[in-house]
Amino acid sequence: MKSALQNVSDGVLVLNQDNCIVWLNKSAVRILGVIEAEVTGKNLVDLFPGFGGGDFITSLAKCYADHTIFQFEDYYSMLDANIEFIAFPGAALRMCLFRDVTQRYRVRDATPDGWRNSSKSEVQADMYRAVVDSIGDPVLIAELDPMDRARHRILYVNNAFERRTGYPHEEAIDASPEIVFGERTDLHALARIAIAVYGGRVASEEMEFYRKDRSSYWAAISVAKVFDREDGSFVYVAIHHDLDERKAQEIAAARREEFVRSVIESLPAEVVMIDSKSNIVAVNRSASRSGWHFDESIPRSYLEIATHILGAKGAERIASGIRDVLARKIDRFSVDVNAAREDRARWLHVDVVPNVLASEETGVVISHTDVTERVLGAQRLSWVADHDALTGLPNRHLLIRELRDAISNCGPENLLGLIFLDLDGFRRVNDTLGHEAGDELLTEVAMRLSFSSHRNELIARLGGDEFVILVPDASPNLINGIASNIIDAISEPYTSISSQISLSIAQGVAITSDKTFPAADLLRQADTAMYRAKEQGRNKVVFFDEEMATQLATRLELESALKVAITSDQLTQVYQPIVEIDSGKVVAFEALLRWNHITRGPIRPYEVIALAEDAGIMQSLGKWVLRRAARQVREWLNQGVRVPVSVNVSVNQLVGSFLEEVSSTVEEFAIEPALLHLEVTESAVMADPKLSISTLQELSDMGFSIMMDDFGTGQSTLAALKGLPVDAVKLDQSFVSGLDASEGPDAQIVDAVVRLTTALGLHAIAEGVETGFQASSLSASGCRYAQGYHFLYPSSAEQALAYMRQKGIGVWKPASK
Structure with missing residues (x-):
């Protein structure tokens, strides 16, 4: 191709992407x-300093970018031409290509035959072919x-035209350019091209x-007249630049947009599109039905x-969000709005x-979704979470929140x-x-408390019979x-239940003006005062004072x-046989x-239990007791002594993960479950009979x-024991202590309890046996087992081991129930 271009009379330049000269022919050297x-x-x-001013390079770059000729x-003053x-x-x-057109040479008979019949035309034709064949886009030269x-x-057509259209050179030459037209050819575009050319x-x-x-294929066509x-008639050249990929993307984008619009149109949500000035530019059907009107002629x-x-x-809350989204401060704004109607x-x-x-990246889309059921459902759940299920009064959670708010707003002038x-x-x-009767009574009490309040007092139920x-x-x-x-x-008497009942109430009062006072401490002060009121008798009211403050601090x-x-x-265990x-x-x-x-000396066991319950650490304390007992069983086994150890279980332990805790404990110390006895009180079982019985049955x-x-100290009966998975009952010390009396019902009670427990297949164990007479009386009643000071005071593990070796070890057999 270079040899052909060397003989062309016009100057020929080959440039790279940076407009730097790669090659030029002899005519270019001669002209310049x-x-x-x-x-x-x-x-x-x-190479062309000052040629065409600034428009020359700017226009050239634009044509390159648009893939046009x-x-x-x-x-050009440098050549005076x-x-x-x-x-x-x-x-x-x-x-x-560039040429001196001062004396413009015009071709009078420029046809392919003419090119072939003239030596100069033949060179010119070779030049055109070399140019157009070097272009990667389809090129068509035609006369009109x-x-x-x-x-x-x-x-003439170049090789790219043949590859793009499928028309070979021999078929395209002399054919009408309209061979590449079809049913979707834009006639208006053709008219604009003709006018321009x-x-x-x-x-x-x-x-x-x-x-x-x-x-079909899409192309950006660039058409220019070559000569008249x-x-x-005239000769023109047309270049087709491939747009298939871009058009495919545009079509896909248009289809996606149409799909999105159709989806938006069918959404139950009310969708409103607004411009940067907050004027509505489009709404879907749901929005239109709900009053979001749009009229192109009247901006709303x-x-x-x-x-x-x-x-x-x-509206103002949403307006703030719209401003932030339009300013690109945030990508999304969401809010629940109360749009209640009458x-x-x-x-x-x-x-x-x-x-x-x-x-353009302006405007926002606003969707309004009806979430009434969700919000009302959440409000109902929130109400349930904050209120007592039985009485409907606020519960402890809500009380503490309200109490904290009230404390933050109190002061010397508003206690x-x-x-x-x-x-x-x-x-x-x-x-x-x-x-059932107790629940009915509590509901009536809650109602009476509500009617007794003066103004805006908050009445809450903490649980049980505490308000x-x-x-x-x-x-x-x-x-x-x-x-x-x-x-x-x-x-006032309660007549709504089957029996007429009268109640009294103890009230403890705490007052503060300190905005920083802890809510839990104020509640504890009132609780302490309430217990002092109970000590003073029925229907007493006691205000928390300094003496109680000292006791509470202790x-x-x-x-x-x-x-x-x-x-x-720092805790220890002792053992009573x-x-x-x-x-x-x-x-x-x-x-x-x-x-x-460390400083106060021994703390009585029942005080330790009360402290743990008040502090909410009963489960931690129970876990310590359980593990220490299991460890002692393992130590005695290592010494060749096999004897069970029983531990007391509180109502707080029967909930949660107690089953897993007990199971992991016996596994950790490698002892049999039969060597760990669990003692529960009647009150613990009856606090939640269904849950307790289920847990005890699994144990x-x-x-x-x-x-x-x-x-015998609670509300259960011997008949109720038939439904409980227990092996033994421990008779309360209050019955045993009465056996020393010459006359009294205790002996008959003990005798009846022992006989009936035996009939149920259970063991009876008497607690608090302090005298030999009590032990003899129990044995005569058929009670087989006992514990108390008469046998051994609670002792260390070493003393208990010595006692066992002295008295011997019997065999505990599970109940035959």
């Missing part, structure tokens, strides 16, 4: 008067006689063309309609996001009062009439008046010390907790022996 070696590698601007003609410059786009290299459409025919301008359009197999003939403000539909407050509740979830469908109430005699109702009243703007006189009304209301210190004692192993009365042999031990405080199935402790 330069040395080839010196200009190769230089920029086109350096570049034509430029201007006077008019220079015509033509550039053809290319992927890697670009071909440029505006007066004779029959003379609209193709003169007739006027001597370069025309560019994006059009759909057709291959030989009639499949004297008969009025979203906020104006939102104020009407959502209310001023809701006839019904209505909640809308509003989402504001940028409008990705907009041609905050807290009344802690506890019913006297309520347990008797549960014991005698059952839980709390929160009194803002309090004074001693006001609280005394409330307390007096409560006593009168609670003391109790708090002990609670804190107990937590440390549990984690730092359970013996076979007739033989004196040891069949088991009961593990008993002891705490010797029994795992091989643990279950004993009911302090039997």
